[in-house]
Amino acid sequence: MKIIDKYxxxxxxxxxxxxxxxxxxxxxxxxYSEKSDDFIKHSLGFKEIVVDxxxxxxxxxxxxxxxxxxFIATVFVTxxxxxxxxxxxxxxxxxxxxxxxxxxxIGATVIAIFSFYLSGxxxxxxxxxxxxxxxxxxxxxxxxxxxxxxxxxxxxxxxxLQSYNNNTFNGRKFTIERIENRKLVEKFSAxxxxxxxxxxxxxxxxxxIHTFFAEREIIRTGKDMDTLxxxxxxxxxxxxxxxxTLTLPEIDEYxxxxxxxxxxxxxxxxxxxxxxxxxxxxxIIILTIMGIVVSSxxxxxxxxFNIALGFVLxxxxxxxxxxxxxxxxxxxxxxRVGAWIPNIIFGxxxxxxxxxxxx
Numbered sequence: 001m002k003i004i005d006k007y008x009x010x011x012x013x014x015x016x017x018x019x020x021x022x023x024x025x026x027x028x029x030x031x032y033s034e035k036s037d038d039f040i041k042h043s044l045g046f047k048e049i050v051v052d053x054x055x056x057x058x059x060x061x062x063x064x065x066x067x068x069x070x071f072i073a074t075v076f077v078t079x080x081x082x083x084x085x086x087x088x089x090x091x092x093x094x095x096x097x098x099x100x101x102x103x104x105x106i107g108a109t110v111i112a113i114f115s116f117y118l119s120g121x122x123x124x125x126x127x128x129x130x131x132x133x134x135x136x137x138x139x140x141x142x143x144x145x146x147x148x149x150x151x152x153x154x155x156x157x158x159x160x161l162q163s164y165n166n167n168t169f170n171g172r173k174f175t176i177e178r179i180e181n182r183k184l185v186e187k188f189s190a191x192x193x194x195x196x197x198x199x200x201x202x203x204x205x206x207x208x209i210h211t212f213f214a215e216r217e218i219i220r221t222g223k224d225m226d227t228l229x230x231x232x233x234x235x236x237x238x239x240x241x242x243x244x245t246l247t248l249p250e251i252d253e254y255x256x257x258x259x260x261x262x263x264x265x266x267x268x269x270x271x272x273x274x275x276x277x278x279x280x281x282x283x284i285i286i287l288t289i290m291g292i293v294v295s296s297x298x299x300x301x302x303x304x305f306n307i308a309l310g311f312v313l314x315x316x317x318x319x320x321x322x323x324x325x326x327x328x329x330x331x332x333x334x335x336r337v338g339a340w341i342p343n344i345i346f347g348x349x350x351x352x353x354x355x356x357x358x359x
Contacts, residue, residue: 001103004090008077008103016073016111023065024058031057035138042137053133059126060244063119067283068314070111074104074291075310079303087296097357101292108288112281119277120248128245135238142166142238152262153230156180161193166236169195174204176229186211188229195233201226243273271335272328279339286343287317290350293357317346 001009032054039049081087090100135142144166151159153176162173171193178186190204204227209220246254251274255267290313295306320342328338 001106004095005103005106008081009107011077011081012073012104012107013110015077016070016107019073019076020062020065020069023069024061027061028054028058038138044137048133052129056126056130056133059118059123060130063115063123066111066115066118067280067287068317070108070284071287071291071314071317072307072310074108074288075295075306076303078292078295079306082296082298082306083303085298088298097296100296101289104288104292105285108285112284115284116277116281119280124245124247124250127241131241131245135240139240142240144236151231151235154260155262157230159229159231164236166233169197169233184212196226199226201228202231243269246270246273248274248277268329268331268335272325272338275328275336275339276325279343283317283343283346286347286350290346290353293350293353297358317342320345 078087087100091097144164147163149159149161149164151161153159156179158177158179160173160175160177161171164171173189173191174193175187175189177184177188187210188207189210190207192205194203194205195201196203203224205224207222207225211218211220243251251270255270255274258267258270291310294309294313324333324338324341326338327333328335333341
């Protein structure tokens with residue numbers, strides 16, 4: 001690596017860190033002003049606010065804003081160099097326009113790898129703590145209020161609950177049916193079911209077990225019993241931003257589990273979350289290329305024009321990501337398309353701008 005490469009790389013990385021720190025400070029200040037009343041109401045101390053919440057909130061923000069901050073850093077550094085005619089001097093000295101991209105690509109690749117590891121493993125763990133904090137102190141307490149709940153716990157087993165209380169772990173009018181070859185072969189019903197936190201089993205009261213044969217039915221009854229049935233209290237817990245709390249392996253496990261239960265049609269948000277985490281590092285590379293191309297030419301308007309243009313393009317990119325993500329989650333678009341289409345569109349734009357750029 002030549003001295004000029006080290007010079008550009010150092011400026012690029014330090015500017016990225018500076019921009020991220022500034023944005024984090026602004027967002028955290030705004031967030032604190034909005035939540036300070038909740039902190040006071042619950043008498044939260046330094047540890048709860050800073051360590052339990054804001055440390056994890058910052059990790060979440062870093063994963064969220066990194067592609068755009070890389071783009072802004074690229075535009076800022078390249079515009080400054082173009083404004084001081086440093087780029088013209090490099091090109092006049094025999095450096096090719098494509099060679100100019102090398103230090104940026106090294107820096108962007110390092111950030112992309114770091115970002116992928118963060119979004120795949122570190123940020124989800126931080127989000128577990130952040131969302132748990134928000135659920136405990138910011139949001140209203142969750143109450144499972146659905147009635148007449150129908151669920152599928154595997155390809156042949158169906159569950160029904162008239163109601164469930166997630167605070168007492170108690171359900172009313174419980175039924176579980178097993179189907180084979182489109183015929184009902186067994187039906188288990190109970191007036192009440194309660195999760196035993198010590199035994200980690202369900203305790204059922206006043207139960208009946210119907211077993212169906214070709215020409216007869218056997219009915220067994222009982223007062224109470226402990227059993228496992230492929231259903232857990234976590235199935236009735238809040239799913240508030242649950243997709244953000246899963247690591248990449250956990251997302252795969254959750255999707256496989258839900259597909260086995262026959263709920264694959266409701267998994268759009270998890271598919272998009274998975275594919276977007278893979279797409280984000282490539283977005284960093286694409287936005288870096290675009291940032292170089294749009295800001296490497298010296299303009300009469302100066303550096304401020306290129307920076308303003310960078311913010312406009314960043315806003316357009318955010319708009320594409322939000323719309324595509326929403327369409328992917330709703331099933332209007334294939335989740336892979338929803339996650340990757342902003343990269344594809346901006347990748348094509350970056351190639352076109354590079355082709356048109358004066359070299």
